[in-house]
Each structure stands twice: as structure tokens, then as C-alpha cells.
Amino acid sequence: MSKQQKKEVEQRRCFGIISHPDAGKTTLTEKFLLFGGAIQLAGAVKARKAARHATSDWMSIERDRGISVTTSVMTFSYRDFFINLLDTPGHQDFSEDTYRVLTAVDSALMVIDSAKGVEAQTEKLMEVCRMRNTPIITFINKMDRDGMAPLDLLSDIEEKLQIECAPLTWPIGAGKGFAGVYNLYKKELQLFTAGGKTRQKDGIVIQDLDDPKLAELIGESKAEELREDIELLEGAANPFEMEHYLSGSQTPVFFGSAINNFGITELLDALVEMAPAPGLRPAESRDVSPLEEDFSGFTFKIQANMDPAHRDRIAFVRICSGKFNRGMKVMHHRIGKEMIISNATMFMAQDRANVEEAWPGDIIGVHNHGTIKIGDTFTIKEPLKFTGIPNFAPEHFRRVMLKDPMKAKQLNKGLTQLAEEGAVQVFRPLTSADNILGAVGVLQFDVTMARLKAEYNVDCIYEAIDYNTARWVECPDNKMLDEFRKANQANLALDGEGQLAYLAPSQWRLGFVQENWPDVVFHKTREYN
Numbered sequence: 001m002s003k004q005q006k007k008e009v010e011q012r013r014c015f016g017i018i019s020h021p022d023a024g025k026t027t028l029t030e031k032f033l034l035f036g037g038a039i040q041l042a043g044a045v046k047a048r049k050a051a052r053h054a055t056s057d058w059m060s061i062e063r064d065r066g067i068s069v070t071t072s073v074m075t076f077s078y079r080d081f082f083i084n085l086l087d088t089p090g091h092q093d094f095s096e097d098t099y100r101v102l103t104a105v106d107s108a109l110m111v112i113d114s115a116k117g118v119e120a121q122t123e124k125l126m127e128v129c130r131m132r133n134t135p136i137i138t139f140i141n142k143m144d145r146d147g148m149a150p151l152d153l154l155s156d157i158e159e160k161l162q163i164e165c166a167p168l169t170w171p172i173g174a175g176k177g178f179a180g181v182y183n184l185y186k187k188e189l190q191l192f193t194a195g196g197k198t199r200q201k202d203g204i205v206i207q208d209l210d211d212p213k214l215a216e217l218i219g220e221s222k223a224e225e226l227r228e229d230i231e232l233l234e235g236a237a238n239p240f241e242m243e244h245y246l247s248g249s250q251t252p253v254f255f256g257s258a259i260n261n262f263g264i265t266e267l268l269d270a271l272v273e274m275a276p277a278p279g280l281r282p283a284e285s286r287d288v289s290p291l292e293e294d295f296s297g298f299t300f301k302i303q304a305n306m307d308p309a310h311r312d313r314i315a316f317v318r319i320c321s322g323k324f325n326r327g328m329k330v331m332h333h334r335i336g337k338e339m340i341i342s343n344a345t346m347f348m349a350q351d352r353a354n355v356e357e358a359w360p361g362d363i364i365g366v367h368n369h370g371t372i373k374i375g376d377t378f379t380i381k382e383p384l385k386f387t388g389i390p391n392f393a394p395e396h397f398r399r400v401m402l403k404d405p406m407k408a409k410q411l412n413k414g415l416t417q418l419a420e421e422g423a424v425q426v427f428r429p430l431t432s433a434d435n436i437l438g439a440v441g442v443l444q445f446d447v448t449m450a451r452l453k454a455e456y457n458v459d460c461i462y463e464a465i466d467y468n469t470a471r472w473v474e475c476p477d478n479k480m481l482d483e484f485r486k487a488n489q490a491n492l493a494l495d496g497e498g499q500l501a502y503l504a505p506s507q508w509r510l511g512f513v514q515e516n517w518p519d520v521v522f523h524k525t526r527e528y529n
């Protein structure tokens, strides 16, 4: 390991934002980029979302709906750090990519709307974070609006997400009466100005809340309220513990208002001071350190159709160790071939740039023509296979039926490819010749439909089908597995990689079958082969 590598790794932060639609994720992202100097104008992220890939066919789905279908990466710097922010589509029709992107990050930022508390999508994304004990920083946004009481917000997070909250700032009032936040650790007051156009000024140090300066600045009644709150907090809230945060059992909480540029600096400071730099990554044979000399990385997302004429795809590769150099030769272990990465892309806020070099914690885009699938590992030599990049149990299902039966071969080819790219999951029932599509978000079906037609020239009918969820099943006892297969044949299918899955018509039914077959293991996720 070179000195430079150690420095580069320590300066990298790779994180994703989890939130429910409308909590303010895009606004916050934009402010990060503004503060990091990556963009000059507010509105650029939204505009970019709309303009992106305007030429490609199925991307028009994204445009038409005004949402981000695909997860993208934004790179910016703050202080001496290079930050890679992985965006997650926030619309209700989000996709499996949204989940999978969280397997590539080192930490997450959770944005909560102060009026709404924890919402459904945040709960789901949190479940994914929990799989790897991803450290989470919480930002409670929209404090300039009337919302829930701060203590109630903390209890809501603790109860619904089963994570301890440790407030690091505390709001003074809310809505029209929002006066700012008190930083509990720095013992600094940060005064709020509505419509703040630039980053906020440095805080005002107030060591002792009885200091008359406090009342002068925010008025006696607010000062009294703050004193009472802090006293209450001392009994009710948890002190911040770095280890608990890093192990994912505690989340530091900040309050602010993204649209007013308020609370952003504290968050960025927390991201560089507290959030972890790239760490060990588990592979099948061993854990890989980012400080190892040899390059390694894995694919967590594939974006197709940048140019439909060429079946061009970009594989998003998270670098786990070593240094990436342009033109580097790596082993593509799944297919056992060497590959030269000559035109990797780095994703900048407004543009893409060719990468000359990249380090652990960075994401590079590797062009290919369908040779890379989700979960593929690349290294210089050692045959590693990174783990923890799974398929997630679908919650929506469609039966695909060909309009022209002569196109069965193309359909199969298309579905296999789409499944490998993680665009959709394909299940083939044991008792019929149907193709059943499974997705985490229904938008994935629209994308599948558009791509099957554009790239494989197959027109299909997509029929709603009465399944509610799926579980991959395993049983160490072969005899019992046989019995289970016989008894549940009608609900069993093989996925794209031949793994047996139980398709459940309802949660109740799933629970019932699980109870009846206690020795059969039902998995909510499945690792790519």
C-alpha cells in the first residue's frame, strides 16, 4: 500500500440517501453539490434529471413521469474529501436498483420530513441498510414548516426503524417560529434566516444556556423553551456514541431546512468527520481491505441503452481495493476472461468524464455489450467474488405472453439479459411454461416492456397475476425438500439462475406455509451466482 493510497482512501466517502418521496432528497443533494462547488446554480440537479439520456427510448418513461428511474452517482468535493453520492429514485415506483445501490455504499443519509415522520419507503430502505449494518446519519428536514414535535419525531424513528437516536443539534421552534438549532456538542447556536441563499454563517458559541446572550438572540421565551428541552433531552435521549453509529445501532440526528440552506454544513461536516471511509468488503474467500495494492471491484448496477443502436451498457463498478488506472487489464472472473477497461466513466454532477485513475470508494462506469451482470467481480488476478449484492424479493408480478409465438427465442434471450442486468426478475413456474416477471417497483415492468420491444423486437401482453411476494427456498434435507416441492408445486418456480422460489399469493399464505414447513428456509434475498 502506498502512502498516497492510504490518503486517497481516507479522503473518500461513498454514501446513499434514503428517504420517502418528497422529503427533500433532491433539494438536499443539490445543496451538497452547490456547497461542494460541483454546480453553480440551484435547479441543476432537477434539470439534469430531466435532460439526462433524452435520446434513449425507455428513458422517456423517466422524462414523462418526471422521476428518476435509474440510480446515478454524483461526485463532489468538500473540504479535503471526495464524496460519491449515490442517488436513489424516490418515486413510489422505485425499482430494485434503489435497494441494490445501498449495497455499494459505506454509509447512508436518511432524510425525514418533519411533518410526516417515518414513511413507508424509508422503512423499506432501512431494512436494506440493516442487512449490512450500514451507518446512518439522520436529517430532519423542513423545519421551516410546522411539523411533529422533535421528541415525537425521535420516538417515531426509534419505534418504526428500531434504531437509537442521538440528536446532535436541537431545533428552536418550528414553522414560522423556527429560530435555528443549538449544536449540542459544539455548544453553538445557529440562527435561521428564511430564504438563506448561501451557506449559513459560523455558529455563535454559547457554552452555558443561562448566558443572557441566548435570550438576546432568540428571545426569552424561546431561550426558556430550549433550556427546558435540553434538560428533558438529557434524561430522554441517548448520548452520541461513535461505535454505535458505526455499527448501525444508533443514528446521529440533525435538524434543518434544505431549501433554506440551513443545516447543510453540519451534515457535510458530519459526513466527512463521522461517516466511515471505505472499509473491509466481504468476499466469498476472505475480507478485502481497501488498502490492498491490487485493484478489485464489483458491479451493483447496469444501465442499458445509452445508445440503443449499439446495445451499449454501462456497468457501475464500485472499487473496493487498489487503484484503477485507465486502460487497466482486469480479470472478469465469472466468464474467466481478461478485460481491458479503456473507457471507464466517472460521473460528475453535470457531466461524465473519462477516468484516468480512481480509488476505493469511487464508482466507475464500465462500457460493455452485455458481458457484465450484477454481482460480477473484477480483480487483477485473485479469483474473488464479493458478496452482499443480492436480488430482493419482488412484490409485484406480471405474466408475460407473446403476441407472436414465433418470437419465443427472442423473448427468452431478452428476459435472460434483463434479469442479468437486474432490470427485472424472471420466474418459470414448475407446472407451466409461463414466464412470470417479478419486480420491487412496478415501473420495472414498463422498462422491461419498452426494452423487450426496442432491443429484442418482441411485443408482449403483460397480465396481472395474483402473487404478493416471493421467497427463495432451501432445505438441507433433500427428502423434505422433495416433499415440499410436491405439496407446493403450483406455487413454485425457478428464477433466472435456476434457484427455487416460492411465489406467495398473500403474506398470510406465506406465513402459513412457513409455519407448516419449519425446516425449509425462506430467504428474502438471493445472491447472484
Ligand SMILES: Nc1nc2c(ncn2[C@@H]2O[C@H](COP(=O)(O)OP(=O)(O)OP(=O)(O)O)[C@@H](O)[C@H]2O)c(=O)[nH]1
Pocket: 019, 020, 021, 022, 023, 024, 025, 026, 027, 028, 089, 090, 091, 141, 142, 143, 144, 145, 256, 257, 258, 259, 260
Ligand atoms: N418548506 C420546505 N420545503 C422543502 C424543503 N426542502 C425541500 N422542500 C420542498 O419539498 C418538495 C420535495 O422536495 P424534493 O427535494 O423534490 O424531494 P425528493 O425527496 O427529492 O422527492 P422525489 O424526487 O420524489 O424523491 C419540493 O417542493 C421542495 O421545494 C424545506 O426545507 N422546507
